[in-house]
Amino acid sequence: MRIRSLAYAGLSTRELPSWETFGADVLGLPGHWAGDGRLLLRMDERAYRFDIRHGDAEGLSWLGWEVASAADLAALEHDLAAAGVTVTRASAAECADRRVAGMAWLVDPSGLRHELCYGQEADFRPLRLTRPLSGYRTGEHGMGHAVIGVRNYAETLAFLVDTLGFAVSDTFKGFIAFLHCNPRHHSIALVETDEPGLRHIMLETATLDDVGSTFDAAFDRRIVTRTLGRHSNDRAVSFYLETPSGWEIEYGWDGMDVDTAGWSTRQLAGPTSLWGHHHVTGTEIKTS
Structure with missing residues (x-):
């Protein structure tokens, strides 16, 4: 299996300030405001697990799935294309936006966007959660x-x-x-x-x-x-x-x-x- 884990979730909301408070005060997740006004919430060493952006609807915009390497991503793209699935390779700007080394994306039959990525940014210095918690199983x-x-x-x-x-x-x-x-x-x-x-x-x-x-x-x-x-x-x-x-x-x-x-x-x-x-x-x- 080339997909290894759920790396991140992209969310749309009209309630960005409320999400910052909810993330910190309830879930214990420190937030960071990116330059374009989106809120990134951390759970562990990864740069973020939740990517929350302003939108007209409340819900899930995409799921990010991690693969091990550039070679695995290329192999998965090849397999999907051979199965007749439309796969789009992300641009350098899109990869920088997601903070990954490489990414491709596709849409499933229900209309949900799945992003296949490798090399998500990580910071291995100790993470300080915003509430007294032992941490998350990731x-x-x-x-x-x-x-x-x-x-x-x-x-x-x-x-x-x-x-x-x-x-x-x-x-x-x-x-x-x-x-x-x-x-x-x-x-x-x-x-x-x-x-x-x-x-x-x-x-x-x-x-x-x-x-x-x-x-x-x-x-x-x-x-x-x-x-x-x-x-x-x-x-x-x-x-x-x-x-x-x-x-x-x-x-x-x-x-x-x-x-x-x-x-x-x-x-x-x-x-x-x-x-x-x-x-x-x-x-x-x-x-x-």
Whole structure:
């Protein structure tokens, strides 16, 4: 598999100042304003993981997927072109904008832009998070996972698997698929829906205490959307909170790894959570 991890996410919002406050005060992510007015949020040594820009709509603009080298990017471009996929090589200016050494991009059947890149800028001096946190689980696992709602589920799933090379970890009742490209149980998931778009991005912490302290920060601001729970497939203990853009962050710990060489796809029959993850509406918790 040439795609190694989820490197970054590009977001559009009308709420840039709110995102800076949310990133720092809730997620503990230091922000940097680029010269063109966009907000870059850091999680680790990478120059950024979230690239947030002003736009007329709230949502996901692109996902950045890391490959190992220029040779791997060229080989992936060749494979995609041979499969009849339109791939555009990024200009030097576009690479500088994304802070990568090289990049190409394509659009999947649902209309989402995927950027294939290598050599993302990194600063290995100690990173000071803006809240007392142990840090985030990234490295070979990438920044986390993204869950995307799509109308053309079967077509998009086939594209991600057969063309981009993701492997299916689990499926759920024929309308959700969880896909991996490294030991993280899933780096992207698809949900069939009549309301397409970004559902959530998951961030994984180093300790359970990090989850607890962030739950308190979100609870104080009344932005918790689903209570603490443990998922049945990836075993992550997590809760959900609302971002300034309206979609959710899943904030969790202890997600399982998969054996990328020997994993067998599973079909889930039970609920997606072993316990918890009850929906919160205003001051009420819904248990169904």
